[in-house]
Amino acid sequence: MNSTTDVLVIGAGPTGLAVAVSLAQQGFDVTIADDQAEGDNTSRAAVVHARTLEVLRPLGVTEAMTARGIHSPRFTIRDRDRVLVPVDFTRLPTAYPYTLMISQADTERILLDRFEELGGRVARPYRLVEVKQDGEGATAVFDDGSSVRATYLVGADGMHSTVREQVGIGFTGGTYAESFSLADVRLRGGVPGDEVALFFSPEGLVVVAPLPGGAFRIVATVDEAPERPGVAFVQKLLDERGPATDRVVIEEVVWGSRFRVHHRVADAYRSGRVVLAGDAAHVHSPAGGQGMNAGLQDAAALGQALGEALRTGSEGPLDDYAARRRPVAEQVVRFAGQLTGLATVGRRWRPLRNALLRALAVVPAFRRRLAWRLSGLVYR
Numbered sequence: 001m002n003s004t005t006d007v008l009v010i011g012a013g014p015t016g017l018a019v020a021v022s023l024a025q026q027g028f029d030v031t032i033a034d035d036q037a038e039g040d041n042t043s044r045a046a047v048v049h050a051r052t053l054e055v056l057r058p059l060g061v062t063e064a065m066t067a068r069g070i071h072s073p074r075f076t077i078r079d080r081d082r083v084l085v086p087v088d089f090t091r092l093p094t095a096y097p098y099t100l101m102i103s104q105a106d107t108e109r110i111l112l113d114r115f116e117e118l119g120g121r122v123a124r125p126y127r128l129v130e131v132k133q134d135g136e137g138a139t140a141v142f143d144d145g146s147s148v149r150a151t152y153l154v155g156a157d158g159m160h161s162t163v164r165e166q167v168g169i170g171f172t173g174g175t176y177a178e179s180f181s182l183a184d185v186r187l188r189g190g191v192p193g194d195e196v197a198l199f200f201s202p203e204g205l206v207v208v209a210p211l212p213g214g215a216f217r218i219v220a221t222v223d224e225a226p227e228r229p230g231v232a233f234v235q236k237l238l239d240e241r242g243p244a245t246d247r248v249v250i251e252e253v254v255w256g257s258r259f260r261v262h263h264r265v266a267d268a269y270r271s272g273r274v275v276l277a278g279d280a281a282h283v284h285s286p287a288g289g290q291g292m293n294a295g296l297q298d299a300a301a302l303g304q305a306l307g308e309a310l311r312t313g314s315e316g317p318l319d320d321y322a323a324r325r326r327p328v329a330e331q332v333v334r335f336a337g338q339l340t341g342l343a344t345v346g347r348r349w350r351p352l353r354n355a356l357l358r359a360l361a362v363v364p365a366f367r368r369r370l371a372w373r374l375s376g377l378v379y380r
Contacts, residue, residue, distance in 0.1 A: 001123040001148055005031040007306055008140055008150035010163050012036075012122045014045075014104065015278030015295035016156035017111035021059045022303020024118040028310055031148060032120070033140070035127040035157075044182075044257075046209065046217050047196070047289030048100040048107065048296075050092060051376030055300035062096075064110045069102030070210050074195045075374060077357065079350070080244045084200070084357040087371050094377060099196055101210055101217070104292065128157070131166035131274060138273040152306055152318075153274045156299070159262065161280035167271040173264030173333070176285065176340070178204060181225035183218045183234050183256035184211060190238075190248035191216065198287065198343065201241035202350055205287065205343030208242065215254055219286055221344060225258035261285050263337055265329050269322035277302050282329035287339035290332045293376055298325050328379050335373060 007023055009016045012034035023030040048065065056062045077085040090097045112122065130141040131153065138153040155163025164171065191197060196209040204221035211217055220237045231250050238248045266281045278295030305321035308314075345353050360366045372378045 001031055001033060001126065001146065003147070004149045005029050006150065006310055007152045007154060008033065008148050009154040009156055010128050010140065011156035011158060013156060013158065013278065014107050014111060014292055015299045016154065017108060017115055018056065018059060018296050018299035019154055019156060019277060019303050020120055021111060021115050021118065022300065023306060024115060024120050025059065026307040028307065030120060032122045033126040033128070034122055034124050037125045044104040045292035046101055046103055046211060048102055049289070049293045049374065049376045050089065050094045050096040051379055052293040052296045053096040053100060054094060055297055059114065061110050061114050065102055065107060066096070066100060068106050068212060069100040070194065070212055071098040072101055072194050072196050072210065073098045075099060076195060077198050077200065079200050079354050084354055085361040085367070085370065087367055087374060089371055089375060092371060092375055092377060103211065128162045131163060133273045151273065151310060154302065155274060155276045155280045156278050158279045159283045161276070163274060164266060164276055164280050167274045169271055169276065170267035171264045172267055173262055176261045176263065178221040178223060179225040179258055179260045180286065181220050181222050181229050181258050183229045184215050184254045185218055185234055185250050186214065186252040186254065187216055188249050188251060190243035190246040199241050200343045202347040203240050205340065206237055206241040227258055229253060229256040263333050265326065265333055269326050270318055275302060275318055282333060284333040285336040285340040287336050287343060288374055290336055294329060294332050297376065297379065301325055
């Protein structure tokens with residue numbers, strides 16, 4: 001790494017890469033440091049919504065993403081075989097009237113390719129141990145003793161952000177009681193190949209979504225998820241929560257993991273010359289597929305704000321970024337929590353919940369509002 005740079009980004013996930021691409025396009029010197037020897041090329045987040053595709057378009061990556069992913073024009077909330085709420089994205093006023101299903105590994109690769117095309121590179125592995133700052137900039141110190149001085153430093157280093165901890169920003173919120181199981185599988189039966197479905201059940205929620213190459217993403221709440229879910233475990237989840245008439249049969253688990261979900265928002269998005277984005281600033285339930293989308297929208301806004309701050313010498317654009325994006329994170333956390341709460345109500349309240357959702361589903365304004373919220377267009 002160079003010892004000085006305009007902006008140092010800690011974290012080479014989608015958020016950090018998108019910030020760096022934006023700054024590189026504007027002609028600034030930007031350095032990314034990441035503590036992994038290589039990118040974490042698992043699928044993880046797989047949902048990209050319309051508003052995210054819109055804000056990424058100026059970065060020159062949206063076309064490649066839409067060419068690689070599955071276009072899913074419909075989202076449904078279901079109780080076994082019964083569709084409670086159908087959400088149609090095709091009438092949204094956007095060039096991307098669908099949910100794009102694409103592996104996070106592919107999203108990261110496309111962003112990295114664009115960054116390298118602009119002359120950038122990711123420095124690996126560099127583990128941050130200290131952040132020092134003054135009125136003129138910030139200095140990052142790494143575990144090998146090296147350091148980088150930057151005019152601004154971006155913390156895009158995830159939920160357990162060292163940057164956030166180093167500058168003393170609180171991370172207010174809590175943790176869901178359930179853990180989450182995630183698996184990419186090959187299956188047959190029961191689910192359409194172009195629709196994202198959220199199944200409600202007293203046993204917990206399960207999301208089934210198509211992925212490129214014929215695989216499907218399964219995300220489910222469980223009391224204690226196994227470290228690596230196998231075929232029998234995922235099959236049991238779908239038997240208890242998924243379609244009943246046309247049974248889903250799990251043929252193979254391609255990849256699986258587990259995680260515990262927090263619902264937290266950083267108490268502030270900036271401290272002096274340090275600014276947060278993505279999971280370093282907000283985390284929440286995966287219901288609705290909002291997580292990576294919120295981070296990428298942070299990145300697009302932050303890239304422009306940093307560019308303006310560097311050009312003008314004013315920190316006002318960064319204050320504006322924090323003032324705009326933090327309330328959005330609070331809305332996203334609240335919305336994902338509401339979906340999770342609805343999905344996990346007990347058996348006693350299930351008939352009332354279903355009746356309420358069916359009643360709301362016949363109201364066009366409700367379906368339209370939900371489509372705008374899920375797609376992210378509400379945050380324009």
